[in-house]
Every structure is written in C-alpha cells, then in structure tokens.
Amino acid sequence: MAEPLFDRIALIGIGLIGSSLARVIRRERLARRIAIATRSPETLERARALGLGDAYSLDAAEAVQDADLVIVSVPVGASGSVAEQIAGTLKPGAILTDAGSTKGSVIRAMAPFVPEGVHFIPGHPIAGTEHSGPDAGFAELFEQRWCILTPLPDTDPQALARLTNFWERCGSKVDIMDAEHHDMVLAIVSHLPHIIAYNIVGTADDLETVTKSEVIKYSASGFRDFTRLAASDPTMWRDVCLHNREAILEMLARFSEDLSALRRAIRWGDGEALFALFARTRDIRRSIIEAGQEVDAPDFGRHVVAHHPQTPQPEEG
Amino acid sequence: MAEPLFDRIALIGIGLIGSSLARVIRRERLARRIAIATRSPETLERARALGLGDAYSLDAAEAVQDADLVIVSVPVGASGSVAEQIAGTLKPGAILTDAGSTKGSVIRAMAPFVPEGVHFIPGHPIAGTEHSGPDAGFAELFEQRWCILTPLPDTDPQALARLTNFWERCGSKVDIMDAEHHDMVLAIVSHLPHIIAYNIVGTADDLETVTKSEVIKYSASGFRDFTRLAASDPTMWRDVCLHNREAILEMLARFSEDLSALRRAIRWGDGEALFALFARTRDIRRSIIEAGQEVDAPDFGRHVVAHHPQTPQPEEG
Ligand SMILES: NC(=O)c1ccc[n+]([C@@H]2O[C@H](COP(=O)([O-])OP(=O)(O)OC[C@H]3O[C@@H](n4cnc5c(N)ncnc54)[C@H](OP(=O)(O)O)[C@@H]3O)[C@@H](O)[C@H]2O)c1
Ligand SMILES: NC(=O)c1ccc[n+]([C@@H]2O[C@H](COP(=O)([O-])OP(=O)(O)OC[C@H]3O[C@@H](n4cnc5c(N)ncnc54)[C@H](OP(=O)(O)O)[C@@H]3O)[C@@H](O)[C@H]2O)c1
Incomplete structure (x- = not known):
C-alpha cells in the first residue's frame, strides 16, 4: 500500500467535482484525513450522510487549517471570496488549487489573497457530467481524463510535481499550460x-x-x-x-x-x-x-x- | 404466429435504413419474400453476404415487380430518379413509401411518376445513427421511435392503415401529419x-x-x-x-x-x-x-x- 500523498486534504465545495475528489481520495488513500467545507447546511449534511470526509464545516477558514492540500471546487465567480475567507488560516507550505473551468479570471480573483509561502497552482479537470451536487459525484470521474494545471511563473517545481502526482493517482493525465x-x-x-x-x-x-x-x-x-x-x-x-x-x-x-x-x-x-x-x-x-x-x-x-x-x-x- | 403482412416487400436502397428494415421484416416475419435493389454492385454483394433478402438486383424496376410494399431508402436527392425507374413495373394496388428525411421535396419529386392505382404514402422513421451502409443496420433501430407518415389528401385509408400497422410491427409509434x-x-x-x-x-x-x-x-x-x-x-x-x-x-x-x-x-x-x-x-x-x-x-x-x-x-x- 502506497503512503498517502498528503496528511490532510481540505475540499472547499463538495458538489459534482468536490465529491468525486472525496471519493477517489478515499478509494486511493491519497490522504489520511479529508476535511470538507461547503456554503449551505443542506449540502454539508448530505456530504456527511454520504460519508465523504472526516471533518465537516460551514467555515472554509476552519476546514483549511492544517491542510497540506486545499482544493476549491466552487463556481468560478465565488473563487475570490473563498480565497479571501481562507487566506488567514492557510498553512505555510500548503498547496492551494482549484477546479474552476476558467483560469485567467480565477488567478485574478484568488492570487491577491494567497499568503507568502502557500503554493497556488490553479487547475481544471477536463471531466464532468451535466449533474450537480454531492450525490452526482463518483470516484471514476477523472479516470482517463486530462487535468490541466496552469502554474504561475514563480511556481515551485516540487509543489507542481506533487500536485501532478495527485491528479495522476486520481486516474488523470496531466497537462501544463499557461492560463491564457x-x-x-x-x-x-x-x-x-x-x-x-x-x-x-x-x-x-x-x-x-x-x-x-x-x-x-x-x-x-x-x-x-x-x-x-x-x-x-x-x-x-x-x-x-x-x-x-x-x-x-x-x-x-x-x-x-x-x-x-x-x-x-x-x-x-x-x-x-x-x-x-x-x-x-x-x-x-x-x-x-x-x-x-x-x-x-x-x-x-x-x-x-x-x-x-x-x-x-x-x-x- | 401472425400472418405475414405482405407477400413481397421490395427495398430500394439497402443502407442503414433499408438494411434495418430488412432485418426487422425478417425477424418479425412481416413478408414472405424480401427483394433488394441498390445502385452499386459492392453494396448489393454486401447485402447478399449479410443474407438480408431473398432476391437481389441492381435494377430497381425488376425488384419492385410483384411487390405489395415498396420502400425507397435512398438520399432524398435520388428519390425522383428512383421513382422514374420503378414507375413502369409497380404493381397495381401496391403501397409505395419512402424513408426520406424531407417530405415536401420527396412528394414533388416522386408523385409525378406514381401510376394510377398505386398508393403513394411518404414516410419518415425518426430513428437513425451516424453510421451508413448495410452493415450499420440493426433490427431494433425503430423500436420505441416515432415514424411520421405524410399521406396526400386522396390517400386510401385502408392502405394507410396497412402501412401504419407495418411500422407498428417494426416497433415504432406512428404519427400522421402533412408534409409541410x-x-x-x-x-x-x-x-x-x-x-x-x-x-x-x-x-x-x-x-x-x-x-x-x-x-x-x-x-x-x-x-x-x-x-x-x-x-x-x-x-x-x-x-x-x-x-x-x-x-x-x-x-x-x-x-x-x-x-x-x-x-x-x-x-x-x-x-x-x-x-x-x-x-x-x-x-x-x-x-x-x-x-x-x-x-x-x-x-x-x-x-x-x-x-x-x-x-x-x-x-x-
Ligand atoms: N460540472 C462540471 O462538468 C465541471 C467540470 C470541470 C470543472 N468544473 C468546475 O468545478 C467547479 C465546481 O463545479 P461542480 O460541478 O462541482 O458544481 P456543483 O456540483 O454545483 O457544486 C458547487 C459547490 O460550490 C458551492 N458553492 C456554490 N456557490 C457558492 C458560493 N457563491 N460561495 C461558496 N460556495 C459556493 C456549493 O455549495 P452549496 O451547495 O453548499 O451551496 C457546492 O459545494 C466550478 O468552478 C466548475 O466550473 C465543473
Ligand atoms: N441515417 C439516418 O439517421 C436516417 C434516419 C431517418 C431517415 N433517413 C433517410 O433514409 C434515407 C436513407 O438513408 P440511409 O442512412 O439508409 O443511407 P445510407 O446508409 O447511406 O444508404 C443509402 C442507400 O441509397 C443508395 N443510394 C445512394 N445514392 C443513390 C442514388 N443517387 N441513386 C440511387 N440509390 C442511391 C445507396 O446505394 P449504394 O450504396 O449501392 O450506392 C444505399 O443503398 C435517406 O433519405 C435519409 O434521409 C436517414
């Protein structure tokens, strides 16, 4: 059995993408602990009922504490405010990524809030269905699909390699390109x-x-x-x-x-x-x-x- | 076992639609004999190799002789010339129909050639795939799908009922509307x-x-x-x-x-x-x-x- 890649992964947003990540992280043992945060009590309860994580919170700032990898999977218009909420509690050395379908705008919205010492590497799994919410996810969603990472010019190569490895363990093939x-x-x-x-x-x-x-x-x-x-x-x-x-x-x-x-x-x-x-x-x-x-x-x-x-x-x- | 609906059915054109018809006619025993005609020797040989009919010909006029039901399944631009070819050998009392995806133009192209005493009832099965040719057909193509018939004002109701019954036995639901x-x-x-x-x-x-x-x-x-x-x-x-x-x-x-x-x-x-x-x-x-x-x-x-x-x-x- 391979070592978990991360000690603690925080998933902010637990819809189709977030819950598929939770399922594949669990199945592939990619983390020791999964912390989940979402906006509404209803979605959080559903995630809990589905047993998607180890800790559940309505407070994204709380969920990201001590996380080595934070994955934001919310509509791209909400990326900025999520970044603002979690900025104060992100752990130094943590990797922060997202799953948003646009990348230039996500970088403009999130980057200003990312503290020194946190590795911000935007991403986009090219995988989806027409369904939404925590019930729609499944562990196989990313298999054989591409995941595009759009690192910034000063991205730490080791952090990039770790995130690449993560997506490969989710079943994806990884491509790197610029956001534009x-x-x-x-x-x-x-x-x-x-x-x-x-x-x-x-x-x-x-x-x-x-x-x-x-x-x-x-x-x-x-x-x-x-x-x-x-x-x-x-x-x-x-x-x-x-x-x-x-x-x-x-x-x-x-x-x-x-x-x-x-x-x-x-x-x-x-x-x-x-x-x-x-x-x-x-x-x-x-x-x-x-x-x-x-x-x-x-x-x-x-x-x-x-x-x-x-x-x-x-x-x- | 129900009686065959028709003694002899002629299929003019044996691509996706024609060959699917051949297969379902055989499976459901809708005719005693199936006569097949197509334009090219290659397609005809393929139809023969697949055992789609009882008689094979490159001459549409020959194939429709003695047929009680003639179904033309060729690109709509070829409907007129096919009608012209078969006009002289259509049997009085026969039903002539087609599967073309447009109906106004097919009526304009074919109707002038249809002899007195032959029941011309244009049709269009709303069923298809992106594949073509005799190998692409399958007997289930029409199941649960609609077939639209666009009879002319003077169409014989009994002939219309017989053709409706034919499509229903192919698994389709039948709708009647005007060509326009x-x-x-x-x-x-x-x-x-x-x-x-x-x-x-x-x-x-x-x-x-x-x-x-x-x-x-x-x-x-x-x-x-x-x-x-x-x-x-x-x-x-x-x-x-x-x-x-x-x-x-x-x-x-x-x-x-x-x-x-x-x-x-x-x-x-x-x-x-x-x-x-x-x-x-x-x-x-x-x-x-x-x-x-x-x-x-x-x-x-x-x-x-x-x-x-x-x-x-x-x-x-
Ligand atoms: N669906 C796809 O096919 C697909 C494919 C690739 C990438 N993506 C990207 O992945 C991200 C998530 O998509 P998804 O399909 O997983 O969406 P989803 O199933 O609708 O889930 C959205 C999640 O974001 C939360 N959320 C919604 N609005 C929010 C807001 N204003 N502030 C904070 N949180 C909010 C929701 O929380 P509540 O339910 O608690 O409100 C839920 O947890 C999007 O950026 C999308 O562009 C989607
Ligand atoms: N495909 C669909 O999804 C679909 C669905 C509903 C209705 N339709 C209609 O059904 C008809 C047949 O479509 P299909 O998909 O079965 O086509 P197909 O698989 O391409 O087969 C066409 C048949 O017509 C013959 N043909 C082609 N050009 C001809 C010409 N100029 N003169 C005489 N015969 C000719 C071909 O003969 P050779 O191979 O011997 O040349 C072949 O037997 C079309 O009118 C189409 O609009 C198609």
Whole structure:
C-alpha cells in the first residue's frame, strides 16, 4: 500500500467535482484525513450522510487549517471570496488549487489573497457530467481524463510535481499550460458547445409553429444530443460566460461567421460547398474515439439500452 | 404466429435504413419474400453476404415487380430518379413509401411518376445513427421511435392503415401529419442540430490558436457531444439541406437571432439574462427522458464504459 500523498486534504465545495475528489481520495488513500467545507447546511449534511470526509464545516477558514492540500471546487465567480475567507488560516507550505473551468479570471480573483509561502497552482479537470451536487459525484470521474494545471511563473517545481502526482493517482493525465492558452482552448472545446446547446434548446422552446411536445417526441433525430449539455448547472455556466468573456466572444464570432457562409451555401443551393464541409468533419470524431475520449457504440448504445431494461447498466458511484 | 403482412416487400436502397428494415421484416416475419435493389454492385454483394433478402438486383424496376410494399431508402436527392425507374413495373394496388428525411421535396419529386392505382404514402422513421451502409443496420433501430407518415389528401385509408400497422410491427409509434408541417418540425429537431454540429466542428478545425490535437484531447468537456452528429453521412445531409431549404433557413435565422442576443448578454456581462436562459432549458431534457427518447445515465454512461472494458456492452445487431 502506497503512503498517502498528503496528511490532510481540505475540499472547499463538495458538489459534482468536490465529491468525486472525496471519493477517489478515499478509494486511493491519497490522504489520511479529508476535511470538507461547503456554503449551505443542506449540502454539508448530505456530504456527511454520504460519508465523504472526516471533518465537516460551514467555515472554509476552519476546514483549511492544517491542510497540506486545499482544493476549491466552487463556481468560478465565488473563487475570490473563498480565497479571501481562507487566506488567514492557510498553512505555510500548503498547496492551494482549484477546479474552476476558467483560469485567467480565477488567478485574478484568488492570487491577491494567497499568503507568502502557500503554493497556488490553479487547475481544471477536463471531466464532468451535466449533474450537480454531492450525490452526482463518483470516484471514476477523472479516470482517463486530462487535468490541466496552469502554474504561475514563480511556481515551485516540487509543489507542481506533487500536485501532478495527485491528479495522476486520481486516474488523470496531466497537462501544463499557461492560463491564457487554457482559456482559449476551453472556449472552443467546452464553452462554445455549451452556449450553442443552450441557445438551440432555447430557440426550439420559443417556436410557435412547432410544439414543445413535438420537439420532445422527435428529439431522437438529433436535438436530444444537445440537451445533455443544455441541462448543465446554470450558475456554473453563467459564471463561465462572465469570466471567460473575451475568448468566448472570439469563438462565437468565428462560429457565426462560418454559420453565415453555411447559410449562404444553403440559400444558393451550393451542394458542393455543403458536401465539402460535411465530409471534412468525420475524421475528428474518429480521432476522438481513438484517443479514448469517446465510446464508439453507435448512438452511444442508447437505442438498445432504452428498450431492454434488463441490459446491465453501467453503475454509477 | 401472425400472418405475414405482405407477400413481397421490395427495398430500394439497402443502407442503414433499408438494411434495418430488412432485418426487422425478417425477424418479425412481416413478408414472405424480401427483394433488394441498390445502385452499386459492392453494396448489393454486401447485402447478399449479410443474407438480408431473398432476391437481389441492381435494377430497381425488376425488384419492385410483384411487390405489395415498396420502400425507397435512398438520399432524398435520388428519390425522383428512383421513382422514374420503378414507375413502369409497380404493381397495381401496391403501397409505395419512402424513408426520406424531407417530405415536401420527396412528394414533388416522386408523385409525378406514381401510376394510377398505386398508393403513394411518404414516410419518415425518426430513428437513425451516424453510421451508413448495410452493415450499420440493426433490427431494433425503430423500436420505441416515432415514424411520421405524410399521406396526400386522396390517400386510401385502408392502405394507410396497412402501412401504419407495418411500422407498428417494426416497433415504432406512428404519427400522421402533412408534409409541410413535417418539414418544419424536422428542421428544428434534426436538420438544425446537424447543421450546427457540422458548423462547430468546422470552426474548431480552422483555428490557428488551438491545435486539432488539443481539441481532440479535451473534447470530453463538451465538444465531443457534437461530433456524433457531425460524423453523419455527407451525401444525405447535403441533400437534406438542398431539399428542405426554406424551413431550414427559417430555423437558422431564428437561431442566429437568439445567438446574437446571447452574445450581447455575454459582452455586457448580463448575468441575469444568462442565468435565465441557462435555467429554462433543463426541463426539456427531463421531458425527453420521461418520454423514453433518451437514457438518463449521466454522460450516457460513457465514463464507465470507457474504463471498464469488462462492463457488458449493449449489443448491436
Ligand atoms: N460540472 C462540471 O462538468 C465541471 C467540470 C470541470 C470543472 N468544473 C468546475 O468545478 C467547479 C465546481 O463545479 P461542480 O460541478 O462541482 O458544481 P456543483 O456540483 O454545483 O457544486 C458547487 C459547490 O460550490 C458551492 N458553492 C456554490 N456557490 C457558492 C458560493 N457563491 N460561495 C461558496 N460556495 C459556493 C456549493 O455549495 P452549496 O451547495 O453548499 O451551496 C457546492 O459545494 C466550478 O468552478 C466548475 O466550473 C465543473
Ligand atoms: N441515417 C439516418 O439517421 C436516417 C434516419 C431517418 C431517415 N433517413 C433517410 O433514409 C434515407 C436513407 O438513408 P440511409 O442512412 O439508409 O443511407 P445510407 O446508409 O447511406 O444508404 C443509402 C442507400 O441509397 C443508395 N443510394 C445512394 N445514392 C443513390 C442514388 N443517387 N441513386 C440511387 N440509390 C442511391 C445507396 O446505394 P449504394 O450504396 O449501392 O450506392 C444505399 O443503398 C435517406 O433519405 C435519409 O434521409 C436517414
């Protein structure tokens, strides 16, 4: 049995990400003790009932005392105030990280509060589902997924190595890049897809010529693929849009420009242009499947799962 | 054992849809004989090797001889020429239907060739995957899915009842509507999602600041959900865009208008507007799951399937 990597880990925020961390830390024995803090008594009680930690508190400042690793997993708009709360009780030599989906804004919000001697290394696990809260987490969430760390120029290499090791023991592969590049990459691979999904579901919801019940009945023909992303947590996504504004607006501008060209091709009946666009997008999917970031069951195996309830379902939790 | 519904069924086109029909017709014994025709010798040989029918031909006119039910499953741009080819050999009293994703254009293309005494009832099974060809089909494709029939004003009610019964025996639920309404509904639930998916994958592919390998690595954060639709057959989707142009352009205009409002909210940091939009789209997904058109495994169970290859996989076939 390997030695625990940390004596005490504090998890601030115990939703999908925080509770998945709690579960994998426990399973892999990555810490001797897990201290949990969250904002509301309800969520704290739920975490306690699920047995996610060893100590529970509504006071983040209390939870981080004596912690060697502090992981903040709250909506990015709350990062600054959490940093402010815990600044006074962070242990010298501790590593402070987060899981926020934007990185430039988190650094701007948190860094000013981080005391000398604490290693602040922002991070972002590229893993998630559309569900929220402590019940939604599961220990396997990070397996085979990438985790991006965006260290600051003066980050201690040993602390970085320790945090890298932590994420690898959670099952992740770790990439290092600067925060600005992270925000650009995530704008296209994550933020734009979510925004587009929210938008198309909103458009469908507003139509007078097509009823909502028709949209629901016939959704298997394409629409439903967007609804998973559009069912994600509104607070988290509001914060992402507010905190990665520049990169998102740039990607939206490009997307809209491309869409105008596509509209023009449809309007003018330019079959060749349409075929050319529709043909070049296939090999991206093939590459994603080869990279192990997607499963190749046609339709994700949904058609069969839906009809044969006796088919063994992948377990959650 | 129920009597076969038809003595002889002819399938013109034996790709994903045609071959799924062949398989379910055989499994449910819906016909005594299945005649298959397709355009290319390669596809015909594959259909023969898979044992999908009882007779095989490269000549659609030959295949429909003596058939009581003829189902045309080819890209919608080819419907007219297929109708022209088979017009002379269709049996009086036969039912002629199709599976095309657009209906107004198919009626305009096929109806002029349909001889007196043949019951032409256009149809569209709302079921599919991103895969094509005779190997991609499976008998369960239509189960629990809707099939829309768009009869013409003078359609014989008995023929309509027989075709409805056929689709029900394939596992589908049948809806009847006029072609114009079908084309509007499908523009939003299917055509727009596919076009948007193709567009976003194209946008990502063109970026200079983010590499293709980064898009692939981090695709689990949202992007990959679009790639399934964007991996669909380019010929089919070119034809859909060319043949449902008006309805698609209307939906694209609305989508773009809504997206402009969303961009404005991001640009001006209007968190309330963003939250309001992101919050109202959730219950559509819940309704889709309740309607049995989607499975509720978070992440479609992809995270678990991807790591535990021993997890029993839904069977295909
Ligand atoms: N969900 C994903 O797919 C995903 C993936 C990668 C990264 N992330 C990032 O991970 C972070 C957490 O996401 P999540 O999905 O775990 O969220 P979640 O399930 O909604 O949980 C959020 C947690 O943050 C707390 N919280 C919410 N608002 C707060 C505030 N104003 N001040 C202090 N605490 C607050 C919540 O506390 P109470 O419940 O007690 O109010 C809860 O403990 C976010 O920054 C998100 O961008 C998410
Ligand atoms: N895929 C879906 O998700 C889906 C769902 C509902 C409805 N549909 C509709 O169903 C129809 C068939 O789609 P599919 O997915 O089955 O397509 P597919 O797998 O690509 O098969 C197409 C079939 O049509 C034949 N074909 C192609 N071009 C032709 C032409 N110019 N003239 C005559 N035959 C031609 C092909 O013959 P060869 O291989 O011999 O060339 C093949 O037999 C389309 O109208 C589509 O809109 C598709």
